[in-house]
Amino acid sequence: MEYNVVLVRYSEIAVKGGYTRSRMERLLLRALQESLAAAGVDAFVERLQGRVIVRLASPSSAATAVRASARVFGVKSVSPAVEVAYRGLEELVEKAAEFFGDRVRGRVFRVRARRSGVEGFTSKDVERLLGRLLLERGARGVDLENPEYTAYVEVRGGRAYLFDTIHPGPGGLPVGSEEPSLALYSGGFDSGVAAWMIMRRGSPVHLAFYDFGVPEALEVAVEGAKTLAGEWAWGYRPRLYVVNFRGAALVVNGLVKPSYRTLVLRRLMMLHAQDLASREGYEALVTGESVGQVASQTVRNLRLISSGLDLPVLRPLAGMDKDEIVEKSREIGLYDIASRQVEVCGVDQPPNPRASPQGFRSEFEKARDVFIPPPRVFDLKGESLHSILKTLGLRG
Numbered sequence: 001m002e003y004n005v006v007l008v009r010y011s012e013i014a015v016k017g018g019y020t021r022s023r024m025e026r027l028l029l030r031a032l033q034e035s036l037a038a039a040g041v042d043a044f045v046e047r048l049q050g051r052v053i054v055r056l057a058s059p060s061s062a063a064t065a066v067r068a069s070a071r072v073f074g075v076k077s078v079s080p081a082v083e084v085a086y087r088g089l090e091e092l093v094e095k096a097a098e099f100f101g102d103r104v105r106g107r108v109f110r111v112r113a114r115r116s117g118v119e120g121f122t123s124k125d126v127e128r129l130l131g132r133l134l135l136e137r138g139a140r141g142v143d144l145e146n147p148e149y150t151a152y153v154e155v156r157g158g159r160a161y162l163f164d165t166i167h168p169g170p171g172g173l174p175v176g177s178e179e180p181s182l183a184l185y186s187g188g189f190d191s192g193v194a195a196w197m198i199m200r201r202g203s204p205v206h207l208a209f210y211d212f213g214v215p216e217a218l219e220v221a222v223e224g225a226k227t228l229a230g231e232w233a234w235g236y237r238p239r240l241y242v243v244n245f246r247g248a249a250l251v252v253n254g255l256v257k258p259s260y261r262t263l264v265l266r267r268l269m270m271l272h273a274q275d276l277a278s279r280e281g282y283e284a285l286v287t288g289e290s291v292g293q294v295a296s297q298t299v300r301n302l303r304l305i306s307s308g309l310d311l312p313v314l315r316p317l318a319g320m321d322k323d324e325i326v327e328k329s330r331e332i333g334l335y336d337i338a339s340r341q342v343e344v345c346g347v348d349q350p351p352n353p354r355a356s357p358q359g360f361r362s363e364f365e366k367a368r369d370v371f372i373p374p375p376r377v378f379d380l381k382g383e384s385l386h387s388i389l390k391t392l393g394l395r396g
């Protein structure tokens with residue numbers, strides 16, 4: 001018996017009611033279809049009560065389908081499974097024993113059964129009967145606490161799903177459940193993880209990179225943006241905005257007192273991102289700031305950088321430690337790229353961690369009217385890495 005489906009469980013959607021739930025389920029299906037198609041899996045995606053079934057055209061695509069499904073936001077976990085039809089408990093456990101028989105031989109096991117939309121027998125009945133059958137067919141023993149092998153049976157109406165592995169998905173909400181937002185993305189660890197975390201909460205996140213004129217930094221940021229889009233952005237077309245901030249850095253370095261330069265430049269960045277977001281219909285900004293991580297991220301300085309903005313600034317890493325952030329970037333596949341990023345902040349002196357609000361205001365006034373050219377805009381799904389780099393003058 002070969003895997004013919006992937007069973008997809010979703011997390012928070014299950015607790016939503018009525019219209020919201022069916023909208024989110026539709027978004028989840030669309031994202032799953034897109035992710036599977038991009039991975040080259042020929043499959044039909046079907047909604048069951050509380051589950052999604054990915055029906056595979058070929059069993060050989062099961063592993064790829066599992067990987068592709070586990071990269072979709074809203075998915076709690078996935079299992080490659082065998083779907084069988086049955087009439088009555090006896091036929092069900094017989095088919096299950098056929099699938100699990102070889103796998104439990106010589107091993108200590110347990111059966112975990114669940115059931116919904118079924119009359120006439122309980123989950124316990126399935127566990128007991130199948131357990132007995134598997135012992136008869138060569139399993140070494142039963143241990144409910146510490147088995148070597150778990151045989152899972154999920155019964156839904158007239159069909160049952162048999163599986164023995166559960167692979168975690170990212171959780172969260174399907175992309176499109178929330179309004180879109182714009183992440184200030186540097187290509188470093190923090191802003192990549194931050195963008196991912198807000199995508200995970202259902203917002204289609206677009207990215208803005210502020211270019212201080214260091215080609216290596218721009219190249220890494222484009223690569224990181226392509227990776228985020230290619231691995232995680234299912235169900236929408238993320239954009240990358242590359243903003244030429246060289247002029248802004250020059251003006252700030254020329255006019256502003258050294259200890260205020262980083263803060264003034266950051267605030268210019270935030271204001272610019274807010275205008276850009278408003279024009280494009282994005283309803284929040286996202287940054288990778290974490291309280292106290294560096295001098296520009298003290299509570300005081302975060303206040304100064306973002307005071308008076310109309311759009312909410314989402315800072316999903318605010319309460320995280322650096323090592324947790326780096327670990328997360330590893331999990332989501334951004335570590336290698338982010339670790340190549342060079343630190344470029346546009347100015348050469350760190351800010352005072354407790355900058356004075358009055359001092360900041362008067363220094364900011366000196367630079368507030370700096371001209372910033374319109375951004376270059378890229379469709380991260382539609383354009384290849386090479387063509388984006390070429391347009392930006394980074395490839396011949």
Ligand SMILES: Nc1ncnc2c1ncn2[C@@H]1O[C@H](COP(=O)(O)OP(=O)(O)OP(=O)(O)O)[C@@H](O)[C@H]1O
Pocket residue numbers: 183184185186187188189190191192208209210211212286287288289293294296297345
């Ligand atoms: N060149 C840039 N382009 C876009 N956003 C930026 C840029 N530089 C900084 N940011 C934004 O400001 C935040 C704070 O930047 P900072 O350099 O102080 O912190 P960081 O911890 O090094 O961030 P990261 O790891 O994302 O580079 C970043 O997380 C990002 O959201």
